Amino acid sequence: MTNEYSINAFWNLPEVKAMRGQMQNEWHRFDVYKHTKKVYMSALERNLNSMKIIVASMLHDIGKIPTAKISQDDEGNIRYSHGHACYQFPDHAQKGKEMILAMPEKFFSGMSLNQENIADIVGKHHMVQKHVTKIRTSADNIKEVQRCLENLKDDFYVGESECMGRDLLEVFYSDSVGKGYSDKIELEMIVYHMLQNNSLDQKRLQKTALKMHKRYDLNRYRIQNRVR
Numbered sequence: 001m002t003n004e005y006s007i008n009a010f011w012n013l014p015e016v017k018a019m020r021g022q023m024q025n026e027w028h029r030f031d032v033y034k035h036t037k038k039v040y041m042s043a044l045e046r047n048l049n050s051m052k053i054i055v056a057s058m059l060h061d062i063g064k065i066p067t068a069k070i071s072q073d074d075e076g077n078i079r080y081s082h083g084h085a086c087y088q089f090p091d092h093a094q095k096g097k098e099m100i101l102a103m104p105e106k107f108f109s110g111m112s113l114n115q116e117n118i119a120d121i122v123g124k125h126h127m128v129q130k131h132v133t134k135i136r137t138s139a140d141n142i143k144e145v146q147r148c149l150e151n152l153k154d155d156f157y158v159g160e161s162e163c164m165g166r167d168l169l170e171v172f173y174s175d176s177v178g179k180g181y182s183d184k185i186e187l188e189m190i191v192y193h194m195l196q197n198n199s200l201d202q203k204r205l206q207k208t209a210l211k212m213h214k215r216y217d218l219n220r221y222r223i224q225n226r227v228r
Contacts, residue, residue, distance in 0.1 A: 009107055010058050015099060018065045025071060026081035029180025032064050039178035047170060051111055056121040056167065057174045063096030064089040097123030121167050128172035132190060
């Protein structure tokens, strides 16, 4: 593999370099570039033999730069967190997918990667978070939690192939770690649940959900008070 078609080629892309200095919001300790570095390192540690996951993790937020906009409250005031204005990035996952498909195909084929596969992972990388948020905030309602968990399973192992589901789960894990306020115990619970072939019984399901809800409250406190 030549240097032109190595991991360094992605770090040298203008789209990646543009991430430097783009601040985010209260859920991220770092700007987009440093966050991406953290996500990359996590993916590298967990997926040493999967260049697909490593590259998808590197590019997962590439759509944030062209979609960045100042975040405002309901009264139109700029929201601030940790001394800087907060930003939101509407539809950045879909934008990232489009940007990856527009890149030179040689960057991917030169590393024996499927460009469309990487783009699909990036375009769907928020699927896990959507359901996890619902599970966390519904942890005291067993029926709602069960529905959320079933929907999560359906999205990955019915709506998506098992392979794609595992890819998205790995990117979600590293993305969460890279935010700087990661709770690896909670993340491992999510991973464990997703990799089970059979549905959890109600008692075990409720126990898992309540643990997640408790840790969510703890993490929210840590974020608001900048506790690592």
